[in-house]
Amino acid sequence: MSLFIAFEGGEGTGKSTQIELLRHSLEELNRKVTSLREPGGTPLGEYLRDWLVDESRSLEPESELFLFAAxxxxxxxxxxKPQLQSGSDVLLDRYAASTTVYQGFARKIPLRHVNAANSLATDDLVPALTVLLDAPPEISLNRAQLRDVNIKNTKRFEQNSISFHQTVRDGFLRLASKDPAKWLVIDAEQTVENIHSLIRRKVKDLIL
Incomplete structure (x- = not known):
């Protein structure tokens, strides 16, 4: 049975690193794996990504909501869905929870609108597991800035205040607390190896 696993967390918490490590671990078990990012993964998604992460462009919160949904x-x-139906596991860097947290909790769009957009966009597809990599924003943002030092346009969401990113962190933890069976919350201040070990153990439980 194929697995759909989403990775969530603030900027610079190490999602892409852990996705790559998990992909290798699953492939060692002879499982087919597809790793993707949001927004992205399609020509339209990559085009919209350029708009959404570019700090030189200003967007209204509602515009962000609909672009992410598209x-x-x-x-x-x-x-x-086609990959899951073909038997491939799917590892996704961000999913609907990010929209709930960033556009809902942080940008203050009423949750009824955010939830409606998410439901339509996802076709009610829910991950078997959401891995939340949690770290204080002061730490995660410093990591993100070091990571992006050679990138011309620093990501727009990283330019928000510490209080904005604290709201994001609190929002993710709030969502995780409501559905602990489907969320794995991990302290992202641990070593990369320790974090991967915790994720791998949880995923193996799902496989078995």
Whole structure:
């Protein structure tokens, strides 16, 4: 049975690193794996990503909501669902929870609107597991800035205040507390190896 696993967390918490490590671990078990990012994974998603992460462009919160939803709708219907149906595991860097947290909790769009957009965009597809890499924003943002030092346009979401990113962190923890069976919360201040070990153990439990 194929697995759909989403990775969530603030900027610089190490999601892409852990996705790559888990991909290798699953492939060692002879499982087919597809790793993707949001927004992205399709021509439309990558085009919209350029708009959404560019600090030189200003967008209204509602515009962000609909652009993320458009990218997600395309990804779910044309890539994620077909891959799952073909027997491939799917590892995704960000999913609907990010929209709830960033556009809902942090940007203050009413949750009824955010939830409606998420439901339509995801076609009600829910991950078997969401891995939340949790770290104080002061630490994670410093990591993100070091990571992006050679990138021309620092990501727009990293330019927000510490209080914004604390709201994001609190929002993720709030979502995780509501559905602990489907969330794995990990202290992202641990070593890369320790974090991977915790994720791998949980995923093996799901496989077995």
């Amino acid at each position: 990218a997600r709708a395309e990804l779910v219907r044309t890539v994620i």
